[in-house]
Amino acid sequence: MKVGLLGGTFDPPHLGHLIIAEHVCEMMGLDEIWFIPSHVPPHKQESSISADDRLVMVEKAVESNPHFFVSSIELERKGKSYTLDTIKELDAQFPSYNFCFIIGGDMVDYLDRWYRIEELKRLVQFVGVGRGGSSNAADGVTMVDIPRIDISSSMIRERLSNKQSVRYLVADQVNDYIKENALYAPES
Incomplete structure (x- = not known):
């Protein structure tokens, strides 16, 4: 079984995440894509939305695709979400699976700063998706071109805080x- 892992805060999950997953799944010949919401990513601030809400939103976002699944492995572990710990745990649980870890093109440029990256590169294949702002060149990363979609979770949160529509930016079920649940509502 060949599985792509797509981690992130998913605060909220948006159509860009789904497009990335679909294209990588197809281009890399993967059987499944597992979305892994992080508890506390080491490189970002903690989310203002609960982990439970983010998990439910990701489940709703992927429910119509038979190749997409959600893993709560990092939410169950608590604390900082280091990719190395996640990969080691998944390898132990699923020893016959072949995992690859999907990262945005912007993260390719910072991969050398990841926690214990050399050990991590020995355990998992990295797949970078072509997005603006990246040199798209890193040792040990297979690059996949995807359609350029300028959607980000921060842009969606900003639109919601300004009482603007996010229809067609997130899955209808997520919207x-x-x-x-009045998530991302503007402060009164």
Whole structure:
């Protein structure tokens, strides 16, 4: 089984995440893509939305694709979400699976700064997706071109805080969940 892992805060998950997953799955000949919401990513601030809400939104975002699944492995572990720990745990749980880890082109340029990167590169193949702002050249990274979609979670949060629509930027089920739970509502 060949599985692509797509980690992130998914705060919120958006169509760009789904496009990345679909293209990498197809281009790399993968059987599945597992979305892995992080508890506390080492390179970002903690989310203002609960881990439970982010998990539910990712589940809703991927539910219509039979090749997409969600793993709560990092949310269950708590603390900082180091990719090395996740890969070691997944390798132990699924020894016959072949994992690759999907990163945005912007992260390719910073891969050498990741926690214990040389050890990590021995354990997992990295797949970088072509996005603006990256040299797209890093040792040990297979690059996959994807359509350029300028959607980001921060842009979506900003639109929501300004009471603007995010329809067609997130899956309908995610948009409904955000509205039903008043997530990202502007501060009063």
